[in-house]
Amino acid sequence: RPVPTVKVVDGEVRVANSYDIKDHLRTLGFRWGAESVSWVSSQGEVMEKLGVHSAEEITIEALIACEGTPGETKTPRIECTDGQVLVYDSFSVKDELMSVGFSFDKERRAWVKQLADVKMMFGIGDQDELTMEMLLEKAREKQG
Numbered sequence: 001r002p003v004p005t006v007k008v009v010d011g012e013v014r015v016a017n018s019y020d021i022k023d024h025l026r027t028l029g030f031r032w033g034a035e036s037v038s039w040v041s042s043q044g045e046v047m048e049k050l051g052v053h054s055a056e057e058i059t060i061e062a063l064i065a066c067e068g069t070p071g072e073t074k075t076p077r078i079e080c081t082d083g084q085v086l087v088y089d090s091f092s093v094k095d096e097l098m099s100v101g102f103s104f105d106k107e108r109r110a111w112v113k114q115l116a117d118v119k120m121m122f123g124i125g126d127q128d129e130l131t132m133e134m135l136l137e138k139a140r141e142k143q144g
Helices: 019-027 043-050 060-065 091-099 115-122 132-143
Strands: 005-009 012-016 031-033 038-042 077-081 084-088 103-105 110-114
Touching: 005 060, 012 043, 019 038, 019 060, 038 043, 043 060, 077 132, 084 115, 091 110, 091 132, 110 115, 115 132
Parallel strands: none
Antiparallel strands: 005 012, 012 038, 031 038, 077 084, 084 110, 103 110
């Protein structure tokens, strides 16, 4: 098997040839990047987890030695942009989002719904009022 390699490109840490360590990378918050054919995470997050101050200090050895969080799940977050509501890091709540009409956008890796539809669903005038808790509460109402 090829040896894992790490490189930093445009603020992303990319680990290639990493099949043997993919589960460990996942515990560090990496996700599969099909376009780059590598496991990917933000440079800032990786540097913080490793406790390093430069990209040059991000090595395969440092990543392997770093303690990850088994089964780490990211907290879903909402972003309103270009007339749409996007929910990122949302695998743990995907069923709830589908139940209130969100659809998954592979390119953006987010669940998406038109902002106007979401505002109407909640009877709110300002997108700043929208919270993840509101979305999940509405989904539970629909499901139960």
